[in-house]
Amino acid sequence: MKIIVLEKQVPDSTEISVDKKTGTLIREGVPSITNPDDMAGLEAALQIKDKNPDTEITVMTMGIPKAKGMLEEGIARGADKGVLITDRAFAGADTCATSRTLADAINKVGYDIVFAGRQAIDGDTAQVGPQTAERLGVPQVTYVDEILDVKEDQITVKKSLEDVEQVVTVKLPCLLTFLSDSVYKPRYMNCNDIVDLQKEDKVQVLTNGDLNMDPSLIGLAGSPTSVKRTFTKDVSDKTETFTLSEQETADMIAKTLKEKQIITK
Structure with missing residues (x-):
């Protein structure tokens, strides 16, 4: 079985800030990490390989040349090889253009299943995985919590909805997107695979050529959409004081939580 795991190198969200004049993200000097949801997808693939050693795992990303290091980390965790899609022609891609490029690369490499994170923490669109599945013309299951069973021609998973869980069986080939708060917690890199990386370059580079x-x-x-402005909400120390009965206080809290969609009833 051939599994491709899509990864994205993102700014560490605890360190990122926004230029108030331009409204763009300040990336200079900001450490990069592997998108957390993608890490769950890699761990899910590795657990399949633990049970079926003939499974081949490829970590794939579209990004700048330094994203190769992220792929090498994935290989050090147990993936077999990496594919870096990089070319100035791919720069500035929105989710539409990104999914189109990823789908072409996935078809070139070959696959049985594609794993991806639910969404990236720098964009939060949750669009690239589903759009890539559409480009590939394969079924998809999003918000996967756990893989329950893997067979030669199908896979059964448990996915998370707002207030229930759903068990879905889907035919291969397919695409699954994973949650970082699922059962799949990333394993550490291991010494043997780190040493192997020093002996052999296991990352294939694909350009538009x-x-x-x-x-x-x-x-x-090729991008029909663009980000007009990025901003952070200003924090104010202004407060409001209410004098209410216990019931009125409870009603106000409930109303506020519903408005913020924290509760639904």
């Missing part, structure tokens, strides 16, 4: 995609369909030119 390899994929030969129409320039009008990739990168900024």
Whole structure:
């Protein structure tokens, strides 16, 4: 079985800030990490490989050349190889152009299942996984908590909905997206795989010369959407004081929680 795990290198969200003049993210000097939801997808793939050693796992990303280090971390955790999709022609891609490029690369590499994170912490769109599945023309299951059973031609998973869990069986090939708060907690890198990386370059680099995609369909030119402005909400020390009965206080708290969609009833 061939599993491709999509990963994205993102700024550490605890360190990121926004330029108030330009409204853009300040990335200089900000450490990069592997997107947490993607890490859950990798661990899920590795647990399948633990039970079926003939499974081949490829970690894949579209990004700048330094994202190769993130892929090597995935290999050090147990993946077999990596694929780095990098080219200035891919720069500025929105989720539409990104999914189009990923799908072409996935088809070039070959796969039985694609694993991805639910969403990236820098964009929070949760669109790339589902859009990639549509480009590939395969079924998808999102918000996966746990894989329950894997067979040669199908996979059964438990997915999370707002207030219930759902068990879904889907035919292969397919695409699954995972939650970072699922049962899949990332394992540590291991010494043997780290040493192997020093002996052999296991990351394949794909440029648009390899994929030969129409320039009008990739990168900024192939992106129908763009981010107009990014901003952080100003924090104020202003407060409101209410004098209410116990019942009125409870009613106000409930109303506020419903407005913020923290509770539904």
